[in-house]
Amino acid sequence: MRIKLIFILCLFCLTSCGRRNLAYFSDLQDKKIYSEKISNKTEPKIQADDLLSITVNSLNPEANTLFNRGVITPIGRTIDFSVGGSPNIDKYNEGYLVDKNGYIEFPVLGKLKVGGLTKQEASDMIEEELNDYLKEPTTTIRYLNFRVSVIGEVNRPSTFTIPTEKITILEALGMAGDMTAFGKRENVLVIREEGGIRTMARVNLNNKDVLNSPYFYLQQSDVVYVEPDEKKEIQASTNTRNISLALAAISLASLFISRIL
Template sequence: MQPKCKQHIVKVITVVVMAISLSSCVSNKEILYFQDANQYNQTNVQYQENTIQPNDILAVTISAAIPEAAIPYNKNVNANAVNNSVDILKLQGYLVNPEGFIALPVLGKIKATQLTNSQLESQIVAQLENGGHLINPIVTVRLLNAKVTVLGEVQRPGTFSFTEQYISVPQALGYAGDLTINGKRNDILLIREVDATRKITHIDLTTTNWMDNPEYRLKPNDVLVVQPNRAKVKTAGYVGNVSTIVAIASVTLSAIILLTR
């Protein structure tokens, strides 16, 4: 083969390799978080209490001025066992059934769904006082099995429990080890089921103008799905990654050079 022909083949393969590599690249605008953060400084933060859902496990504690009077209204819990295991604490809690009720000692079934923890506390207090059970009772309600699931292009996908009353989308992604370089930051799916209604929302992490939306603070049982970006999708179709493409092209180029000498 003539030298000019060899040079032409080498140039063609080089151009192909460069084209494949460039087509798999992404820009900074697709990678950087909160790119308009300077425009979103000094803003008010609003908190909205979550409502209780079926399958929630609640810790309900009832106390009174005379502690002995409140004993019948609480489950008998082994304090040492509770201190040693959160899972045991969950087993001792009150499971909200599919109809939305919990069953308390003495008081019986109480509707819990579509109420916040504070509203349920007030409802139980009213029932204790109006029924002549206790005088000035104190009721505390807390969710024991709060969790969020993060799937897709993150370092550690999985389901994560949390004890805070409020958790944000960035916090949940932090539990999952942050997005991989292949994560699509401008289109994250949030799947939420509240009060027997499923809602799917698209979140753009490259901006900050969604932080005032209800989707910024997650609710228990929310699911985040991080989609692969265009670079990941393009490389996944034929080979695993860009380095593999370059390696194959290099071997092909070397073989052609050896064969055409």
């Protein structure tokens, strides 16, 4: 009986030692309202391989058509991506693809460097160039391939096209069906490429300080990776069957010994 009790205690220790905090922002104080100023939201900058919709308007309606041969995509329609991850431009009207040096080929104006600029900065630059051709020109720029990827321990890993061009890491996880119980909420990896530099940062979603992280608001082509915990690694290991057999053998042995005693 004593051996059986020891065995039960061992099993209890094994199951309890790997307990994981599944709550987001678990360090928030227990009060009804928590507020703070948003200071970490930044405007994404145009990069190589971005696909842009640029619409020109002015007081010269007839002349506008000269500058609007790029994408005229209905709002809500997204770009179809091929298996390799590149936009299938043949299926829809072609947009302005930013080349590796940050340039686009714009009607009449020729090559314009928009890489490294925000949408507002690019709009201001194009409008200044258009002043020689149009009266009071205005431009509207939208990303046609603003997308983020969520992989790892989530219920629906995928790449998502974001028509609003604004998304937080929590919204991305929600689109992916949230984390599984095996996902490490305290150690989520965000991979970002910007200005030819790749950065990787880990954020702790158990901690409210993530709300002020520069990686809380995702940017174009960010990848969110949710790492599995040790339990999932053991479960996926080739030794799982051996562990199960060993536990079954111990259980039978303890039962046999207890009956003899």
